[in-house]
Amino acid sequence: MPGSPGAPALVCSGVTVTVPSASGDLTLLDGIDLTLSERRTAVVGLNGSGKSTFLRLFNGLARPSSGTVTVHGTDVARDVRGARRRVGFVFTDPLSQLVMPTPVEDVELSLRGTGVPRARRRTAALQLLERVGIAHRAEHSIYDLSGGERQLAAFAAVLAVEPDVLVLDEPTTLLDLRNRGRLIELLDGLPHQLLVATHDLGLAATAPRVLVLHGGRLVADGRPGQVLPAYERWCADGFPQERAP
Numbered sequence: 001m002p003g004s005p006g007a008p009a010l011v012c013s014g015v016t017v018t019v020p021s022a023s024g025d026l027t028l029l030d031g032i033d034l035t036l037s038e039r040r041t042a043v044v045g046l047n048g049s050g051k052s053t054f055l056r057l058f059n060g061l062a063r064p065s066s067g068t069v070t071v072h073g074t075d076v077a078r079d080v081r082g083a084r085r086r087v088g089f090v091f092t093d094p095l096s097q098l099v100m101p102t103p104v105e106d107v108e109l110s111l112r113g114t115g116v117p118r119a120r121r122r123t124a125a126l127q128l129l130e131r132v133g134i135a136h137r138a139e140h141s142i143y144d145l146s147g148g149e150r151q152l153a154a155f156a157a158v159l160a161v162e163p164d165v166l167v168l169d170e171p172t173t174l175l176d177l178r179n180r181g182r183l184i185e186l187l188d189g190l191p192h193q194l195l196v197a198t199h200d201l202g203l204a205a206t207a208p209r210v211l212v213l214h215g216g217r218l219v220a221d222g223r224p225g226q227v228l229p230a231y232e233r234w235c236a237d238g239f240p241q242e243r244a245p
């Protein structure tokens, strides 16, 4: 089913994700009902709270055991390729998505699927690498790059395919302060809808809407000025459902 242009970009309806384990089914996400129409949404939560699993719903890498996930009206379970055309995904581990020997070749590969003619691809790839601040490493081996440099190269390759939505899993984790600042500035100027999971509360504070996941459940959803102080308190004192009644 084709997506409808006016539909809210990202919708989860009654989404639960369970996986089998030796001791019975393990619930990774539990009863997630959300419509994300804001240009930027941040997701925070403890290690193992379900952030990456939640993000992966939108490119079909995590599948709901019940409920539905749609991207611009396209049901991800029914048309995963259609959803992936709209959603660019930047993983926490950049090596999992860089497939070519050098950054410039990787970005050129991404450009192959777009309208950029072959003769212009190298220039366009170099421009994208320049934009994310890594043109000086364009022709180095991916394996010689530092973690942060790889992360920026992966980001350039995802930007190259011009997705409508960018899903970023901890995009600042490997970056130094200068590149973190550059990335935040770059994200700020992008026209894409962004969904970002992060432990970087400064980055989360730049989004108008912040979600808190805990134990696979959505425990807070609102403006950063309200949600982030509550999250910091819960990190120190325990989350509401962990405290004695």
Ligand SMILES: Nc1ncnc2c1ncn2[C@@H]1O[C@H](COP(=O)(O)OP(=O)(O)OP(=O)(O)O)[C@@H](O)[C@H]1O
Pocket (backbone or CB within 6 Å): 019, 026, 028, 045, 046, 047, 048, 049, 050, 051, 052, 053, 054
């Ligand atoms: N395929 C799987 N099988 C079993 N357990 C899984 C699977 N995928 C994820 N998990 C578990 O589900 C929980 C949520 O994982 P997830 O990667 O979504 O957490 P996260 O919030 O992104 O954590 P982090 O901040 O450490 O990146 C973790 O406890 C993880 O071990």
Ligand SMILES: [Mg+2]
Pocket (backbone or CB within 6 Å): 051, 052, 053, 092, 169
């Ligand atoms: Mg994660």
